Amino acid sequence: MAKARREIKEKLKLIDVVIELVDARLPQSSRNPLIDELAQQKPRLMLLNKADLADPAETERWRAFFKRTGAEVLAINAQTGAGVKNIAPACKTLASALYQKWEQKGMKPRPLRAIILGIPNVGKSTLINRLVNKRQAKVGDRPGVTKQQQWIKVKQELELLDTPGILWPKFDDQEVGLRLAATGAIKDELLDYGDVAAYALRYLAAEYPDLLEARYGIERNSEEDDIVPLFEAIGKKRGCIVRGGLVDFDKTAELILRELRSGTIGKVTLEKAEHEAL
Template sequence: MTIQWFPGHMAKARREVSEKLKFVDIVFELVDARLPLSSRNPMMDQIIQQKPRLVLLNKADLADPHQTKLWQGYFQEKGFVTLAINAQDNKGVKNIVPSAKIALKEKIERDRARGLKPRAIRAMVIGIPNVGKSTLMNRLVGKKIAQTGNKPGVTKGQQWLRSGTELELLDTPGILWPKFEDPEIGKRLALTGAIKDQLIHLDDMALYGLDFFARYYPGRLSERYQLTQEQEKELAPELLMTISQKRGFREDYDRASEMIVFEIRSGKLGSYTLDRYEEYDK
């Protein structure tokens, strides 16, 4: 599966973010905890460079907790402070400011030594589409979005949003989909719903999901769809047909595929992580 992007649009978004970086203290990089690498724009490191960063693994409630810990270790080894959150249910969001202060420890101490008065942390949230940026922004600023006005030296019209007294967010353009060659990344993004269903074949995604769960989470399919051990060992196409029959869809494999994909996305088959740390480590 190939996702297309347009260099002109990518260049524009990159330029806008680069211009706004100088106005913030820290970048909140938002990724999907189920695919911490596949949901990152590979150009992010080049764009952000040495700016302090807090990596937020969103939708952690849907991800394999063991894998999430391993991936947090991966980002920490790269020098980033990390935090697992679920913006939809507001879980972990209250820990963002304390974590940001850890990432900004040197700057805070430097400002204190210079006798500067403490002020709110200025941050921007960056992430590929559909990773939960809007939900997180709404959680941070609350229902009533307060505009704090233009800051000195900030280009006119740039919008700052206040989150309590300790955090101000700079409204930024979304970073578009990255260009990548690995079709596996496209499948992972599609299975989690990061790509519009109109652009994919749900039966392909159902087969991919069935194969993945049979391989990495044996027993989950048997438990969910009342399969025997032998049935769970079937190849994905035969498995799809078996589940379709058991759920009363008969030969309507499109409906069965839609159901399977929905249940994977919503966590009906349990928490899971598509980016396997042990495979990356090898």
């Protein structure tokens, strides 16, 4: 972590535009607080990745929120390529002052140099491969696949510096950790599936009860604090049963998280933009 931070600071003097990649399902929690420090005053393009899995209305609210901070914001899906074609034009717009400087000095424009920053498993390697239309960056469905920095050309427009994902060493807010765990940003072997699934299920019951009912055919009493009956109902509906007819809570928890992460439950955003604006 410390080594990656030092390397990024060394490279930033070569960078024209900082591209920050976050998860559209938890845009604030999937930001690394160190990126603001590392990016300094560089023009910033923020990409809300995995927008296909997020609540579209919430994504629009988050776009408006981040634009008020001075960043250019795009909602994308690196997996399918949706919105990716807008990245290079957005970088050019952000670097307009640099182009003017080159023109005034009579210099021929060179490809813009951009750095892609983000926490592990947010989709950086998938995005790069989509941009260059080939498998240049290693891709995996687990955090920490990118191990070292590499420069990658995107046609004649951009030169991208890929970097390993940076995750801060501790969470000041436990709920941030739970949100990240629910989406798979933290390695599964470090999690308690039951705790994370319980958090996700409680949130879904409060914010997306219609999705739960549609997926599992169950209703949730909004005034009920105990999440166990909801766990049991889902386990029974989906056949997560052990000997004696009891619900297998571990299997049920795994099911809930898998279906949340894949979007099978529906389009869900795990934090609200209006809460950040307060």
